[in-house]
Amino acid sequence: MGDTEIELSVFLQFLFSGLTAGAVYALVGISLNIVYNSTSIINLAQGEFVVLGGLGMWYFLEHLQLPFFLSFLLTITVAALLGLLMERLTIRPLIKKANLLLMIMVTIAVSILLKGLLMFKFGKDPYAYAPFTEGEPINIFGAVISQQILWVIGITFSLILLLNLFFNKTLLGKAMRACSLDTKAARLMGINVSRIVMLSFVISAIIGAVAGIAITPITLMEYDKGAILTVKGFTAAILGGLGTSKGAVFGGFLLGILESLTAGYIHSGIKDAVALLLLLIVLFFKPAGIFGSKEVIKLRKL
Amino acid sequence: MAKRDYISLLIFALLILCFPVFVQDNYILTVTIFAAINSLVALGLTILMGYAGQISLGQAGFYGIGAYISAILSLNFGLPVVFSMFLSVIVSALISILLAIPALRLKGHYLAVATLGFGEIIYVILNEWGPGGPSGFGDIPQFSFLGYTMSTLTEYFYLSWFFVGLCMIFSMNLINSMAGKALKSIHDSETASVCIGINVSKLKIKVFVLSAIFASLAGCIYAHFVTFLSPSTFSLHYSILVLMMVIIGGMRSLWGAVVGALIITFLPEALRGFKEYDILVYGIVLTLSLLFLRNGIVPLIEDLFRKKA
Amino acid sequence: MILQMKNIHKSFGGIKSLSEVTINVAEGNIHSLIGPNGAGKTTLINIISGIETADEGEIYFKSVLINKKPPHERAKKGIGRTFQHIDVFGEMSVLENIMVGFYPKKEKSFIKYALNLPDVRKNKKEILEKSKEILNYINLYERRDILAKNLPVGEQRILEIGRALAIEPSLLLLDEPAAGLNMRETRELGKLITKLRDERGITIFLIEHDMDLIMKISDKITVLNFGRVIAEGNPLEIQKNDEVIKAYIGEEE
Numbered sequence: 001m002g003d004t005e006i007e008l009s010v011f012l013q014f015l016f017s018g019l020t021a022g023a024v025y026a027l028v029g030i031s032l033n034i035v036y037n038s039t040s041i042i043n044l045a046q047g048e049f050v051v052l053g054g055l056g057m058w059y060f061l062e063h064l065q066l067p068f069f070l071s072f073l074l075t076i077t078v079a080a081l082l083g084l085l086m087e088r089l090t091i092r093p094l095i096k097k098a099n100l101l102l103m104i105m106v107t108i109a110v111s112i113l114l115k116g117l118l119m120f121k122f123g124k125d126p127y128a129y130a131p132f133t134e135g136e137p138i139n140i141f142g143a144v145i146s147q148q149i150l151w152v153i154g155i156t157f158s159l160i161l162l163l164n165l166f167f168n169k170t171l172l173g174k175a176m177r178a179c180s181l182d183t184k185a186a187r188l189m190g191i192n193v194s195r196i197v198m199l200s201f202v203i204s205a206i207i208g209a210v211a212g213i214a215i216t217p218i219t220l221m222e223y224d225k226g227a228i229l230t231v232k233g234f235t236a237a238i239l240g241g242l243g244t245s246k247g248a249v250f251g252g253f254l255l256g257i258l259e260s261l262t263a264g265y266i267h268s269g270i271k272d273a274v275a276l277l278l279l280l281i282v283l284f285f286k287p288a289g290i291f292g293s294k295e296v297i298k299l300r301k302l
Numbered sequence: 303m304a305k306r307d308y309i310s311l312l313i314f315a316l317l318i319l320c321f322p323v324f325v326q327d328n329y330i331l332t333v334t335i336f337a338a339i340n341s342l343v344a345l346g347l348t349i350l351m352g353y354a355g356q357i358s359l360g361q362a363g364f365y366g367i368g369a370y371i372s373a374i375l376s377l378n379f380g381l382p383v384v385f386s387m388f389l390s391v392i393v394s395a396l397i398s399i400l401l402a403i404p405a406l407r408l409k410g411h412y413l414a415v416a417t418l419g420f421g422e423i424i425y426v427i428l429n430e431w432g433p434g435g436p437s438g439f440g441d442i443p444q445f446s447f448l449g450y451t452m453s454t455l456t457e458y459f460y461l462s463w464f465f466v467g468l469c470m471i472f473s474m475n476l477i478n479s480m481a482g483k484a485l486k487s488i489h490d491s492e493t494a495s496v497c498i499g500i501n502v503s504k505l506k507i508k509v510f511v512l513s514a515i516f517a518s519l520a521g522c523i524y525a526h527f528v529t530f531l532s533p534s535t536f537s538l539h540y541s542i543l544v545l546m547m548v549i550i551g552g553m554r555s556l557w558g559a560v561v562g563a564l565i566i567t568f569l570p571e572a573l574r575g576f577k578e579y580d581i582l583v584y585g586i587v588l589t590l591s592l593l594f595l596r597n598g599i600v601p602l603i604e605d606l607f608r609k610k611a
Numbered sequence: 612m613i614l615q616m617k618n619i620h621k622s623f624g625g626i627k628s629l630s631e632v633t634i635n636v637a638e639g640n641i642h643s644l645i646g647p648n649g650a651g652k653t654t655l656i657n658i659i660s661g662i663e664t665a666d667e668g669e670i671y672f673k674s675v676l677i678n679k680k681p682p683h684e685r686a687k688k689g690i691g692r693t694f695q696h697i698d699v700f701g702e703m704s705v706l707e708n709i710m711v712g713f714y715p716k717k718e719k720s721f722i723k724y725a726l727n728l729p730d731v732r733k734n735k736k737e738i739l740e741k742s743k744e745i746l747n748y749i750n751l752y753e754r755r756d757i758l759a760k761n762l763p764v765g766e767q768r769i770l771e772i773g774r775a776l777a778i779e780p781s782l783l784l785l786d787e788p789a790a791g792l793n794m795r796e797t798r799e800l801g802k803l804i805t806k807l808r809d810e811r812g813i814t815i816f817l818i819e820h821d822m823d824l825i826m827k828i829s830d831k832i833t834v835l836n837f838g839r840v841i842a843e844g845n846p847l848e849i850q851k852n853d854e855v856i857k858a859y860i861g862e863e864e
Binding site for chain 1: 360420583
C-alpha cells in the first residue's frame with residue numbers, strides 16, 4: 001500500500017473507533033435528554049446503567065451461561081427495575097421540594113450507591129464476553145473494522161429510529177413530549193406526569209444498559225466507568241443542545257471522533273481531556289449548544 | 303461574633319489542646335490530621351454550598367493545585383515552606399477567579415458539571431505533566447517556620463487543627479457580617495437580592511475564590527505533612543467525598559464541615575474489614591442523609607438541644 | 612419626569628407582551644398602572660428594574676438611559692421594587708431583611724469582614740440603627756426577630772416595602788402590593804404609600820387590581836390592555852373612559 005493509502009486506513013481506523021465510542025456517548029446523551037425533558041434534572045447516575053448493562057450481560061451470559069437473548073432481556077429488565085426503584089425511592093419523594101441542588105446531590109448519591117453495588121458484586125476487575133457474531137473483521141480501505149463495531153453503530157441507529165418512532169408516532173411518546181414542553185399544561189390535559197417521569201427513568205435506564213451490552217466486547221467493562229461516561233454523555237448532550245435528540249446524536253459522534261483523533265494523532269493520555277475541554281468550552285461560550293436556543297435554557301424550571 | 307460562636311471555639315480549642323495529651327496512638331493521630339486537612343476543604347465548600355447556594359464538584363482540583371505548587375516551589379526552587387504555601391494559595395486563588403468568571407454564569411447542573419470538568423482536567427494535567435506522572439514524587443520538605451522544622455505527629459496535629467481554627471474564625475466573622483447576610487439573601491432569592499443592589503455575580507465569585515483558597519491551603523498542609531504526592535489523591539472521588547462531608551455534617555453549619563470531615567475520614571477505618579463494601583456504604587449513607595437527614599447532623603443535634611431547652 | 616419609558620416592545624416566543632408602550636412618570640407622583648390580567652404589567656416592571664430586557668425601546672431614569680445597566684446598578688441608582696409573588700428573604704429575620712438592603716452601598720472586601728475590622732463593626736452598627744428606624748416607620752419593629760417566612764402575608768408585603776426603603780430609593784415600583792390583604796390592611800397600605808410620597812419624596816409607580824385603592828391614592832393612572840396603553844389620565848378621567856370600561860367589562864364576560 002502506498003503512503004496515502006496507509007494514512008487513509010489509519011485515519012479510518014481512528015474514525016471508526018471514534019464512531020464506536022461516539023455511539024455510546026450519543027446513547028448516554030439521549031438518555032440524559034429523556035430524563036431532563038420530563039423532569040429538568042440531569043441524572044448524574046446515568047453512566048452507571050451503562051456499566052450495569054455490560055457487567056449484567058457478563059453475569060447472565062458468561063457466569064450463568066444463559067442463552068444470548070435471555071441474558072439480554074434479563075439484563076435490561078434488571079436495569080429497568082433499578083431505574084424504576086431510583087425514581088420511586090429517591091427522585092419522587094424529593095422532587096416536590098423543587099430544590100435543584102438537592103436533586104443534583106441525590107443523583108450523585110445514587111450513582112455512588114450503584115457503583116458501590118457493582119463493586120461489591122463484581123469487584124474491580126474488567127469483564128468482557130464474546131462479540132455478538134463471530135466472524136472476520138471487515139476491511140474498509142485498509143482499516144480493520146471488527147463486526148462488533150458494526151453492531152454497536154447499528155444498534156445505536158436502530159435505537160434512535162425506534163425512539164424517534166416512539167416519540168413521534170405513539171400516543172405515549174407524544175404525551176412525554178408534551179410533558180417536556182410544558183409540564184403544567186400537560187397535567188391539565190390529563191397526562192399523568194408522575195407516570196411519565198417514571199417511564200423516562202425506565203427508558204433511559206434501558207438505553208444505557210443496551211449501550212453497555214453492545215460496547216463491552218470491544219472495550220471491556222469495569223465497575224467505575226460510570227462517572228466518566230456520564231460526563232461525556234452530558235458533554236454530547238449539551239454540545240448538541242440539551243434536550244434535543246438530534247443534538248445528542250450529533251454531539252456524541254462528534255465527541256467520539258474528536259477524542260479518537262486526538263488520541264491517535266496527538267497523545268493518548270489526554271484523550272479524556274478532550275471531552276472535558278470541549279465540555280467547558282461549550283458551557284462557557286455556548287451553553288445552548290449547536291441546536292439549542294437561549295430561551296430554552298432560561299425557561300427551564302423544576 | 304455571636305456568643306455561642308465564642309463558646310464553640312473555646313470548646314474546640316480545649317479539645318484540640320488536650321487531645322494529643324490523652325491520645326498517643328500514632329495511627330489515630332494521623333487520621334485526625336487528615337480529618338483536619340479535609341475539614342478545611344469541607345469548610346470552604348460549606349460556605350459555597352450552604353451560604354452562597356453554589357455547587358462545586360471540583361474541589362479536588364484546587365486541593366491538588368495547592369499541594370503540587372507548594373511542593374514544587376519548596377522542593378525544586380528551594381523556597382521556604384511558608385512562602386511556598388503562600389504563593390501556592392495566591393496562584394490557586396487566581397486560577398479560581400479565571401474559572402469562576404465563566405462558570406458562575408451557569409446554574410445548577412451546568413455549574414456542577416463545569417466544576418467537575420475542571421477538577422478532571424486538573425487531574426489529567428497532574429497525571430500527564432506533574433513530576434513523576436501517575437507515580438507521583440516525594441522528598442517534599444516538611445513544614446518549617448522561622449528555622450524550626452516540624453517532624454512529629456503531635457506537631458502536625460496542632461498545626462493542621464490550628465489552621466482549621468483560624469479559618470473557622472474567619473468564616474464565622476464572614477457569616478455573621480453584612481456580607482454573610484448578603485450571601486444568605488442570594489441563597490434565598492437571587493432576583494430579590496439583585497433588586498436591592500447586590501452584585502450577585504461578584505459575590506458568588508468571591509465565595510468561590512474563598513472555597514478555592516481553603517482547599518488549596520489544605521493541599522499545602524497535606525503536601526508538607528505527607529511529603530509525597532501523587533495525582534490519585536486529587537481525583538473526582540475526593541471531590542465527592544468532600545461533598546459528602548458537607549451534606550452529612552450540615553450544609554448550613556460551619557462546624558458541620560468539621561463533623562462531616564471527621565465522620566468521612568474515619569469511616570474507612572470503621573469499614574476496615576469490609577473493603578468491598580466501602581463505596582456501597584458511602585452511597586447508602588449519602589442517600590439516606592439526603593432523604594431523611596436533610597439538614598445534616600449538626601443542625602439535627604442543635605435542634606434536639608433547642609427542644610430540650 | 613423621573614421615569615420615562617419610550618416605545619417599549621417585548622415578545623415571549625411569538626406572543627407580543629408589550630407594544631409601543633410609552634409612559635412618563637412625573638417625580639413625586641403616585642402613578643398607577645392598571646389593566647386586565649395578562650396585560651403585560653409585571654413584564655413592564657421587570658423591564659424597568661432590569662431583570663428582563665425589552666426587545667425595543669428605551670428607559671430613562673432621571674434623564675439617564677438605563678437600558679444597558681444591570682439590575683443591581685439600577686437598584687443602587689435608586690430604583691426599588693416589590694414583587695407580585697412575595698419574595699422576601701424567608702430564611703432571614705425581619706430585621707435582617709432590612710439590614711441586607713444597606714449592604715450594597717457600603718460593600719467592603721471579604722478580607723475585612725473575615726478579620727472583623729473596626730470599620731466593619733462600625734458599619735454594621737450604623738446599619739442596625741438605620742434598619743430599626745425603617746422598621747419603626749413601617750410598624751414592624753416588634754416583629755424584628757421573626758423569620759420572614761413566618762410572617763402573615765400582609766406583613767410580608769410591608770416588609771418588602773421596608774426592604775426597598777433601605778436602598779434609599781427615589782422611585783419605588785410596587786407590583787400588586789395589596790394582593791392578599793384585607794380591607795383594613797389595604798387601607799394601611801394606602802396610607803403608607805401616601806406617606807412615602809409626602810414625607811420622603813419617593814415617586815411611586817404601582818400595579819394594582821384594587822380599584823378603590825387606586826382611585827383613592829393615584830395622581831395619575833395608565834391603563835394597559837393586551838400590552839398596549841389604551842388610556843392615561845387622573846382617576847376621574849379614567850373612571851369615565853369608554854375604552855377602559857370596555858376592557859374590564861369585556862374581561863368579566
